[in-house]
Amino acid sequence: MTDANIELKTEERTPCEVWTRVMGYHRPVSAFNNGKRAEHADRCYFTEQPQGVQHRREHLAAA
Numbered sequence: 001m002t003d004a005n006i007e008l009k010t011e012e013r014t015p016c017e018v019w020t021r022v023m024g025y026h027r028p029v030s031a032f033n034n035g036k037r038a039e040h041a042d043r044c045y046f047t048e049q050p051q052g053v054q055h056r057r058e059h060l061a062a063a
Contacts, residue, residue: 018029020040029040 019026020029021027022036029037032040
């Protein structure tokens with residue numbers, strides 16, 4: 001089964017509470033005021049790979 005095959009009806013869904021770190025501690029986004037929610041929505045997310053991962057993949061592909 002692939003992710004494309006999964007379909008949920010509205011009544012099957014459950015709410016997901018999103019937490020984020022603010023000023024050194026974790027808080028639920030639902031507890032933010034309107035300004036902080038807008039700031040949270042504007043954030044950019046990225047994925048950082050450890051150094052050497054690309055080199056290791058190239059080495060394995062060449063083998």
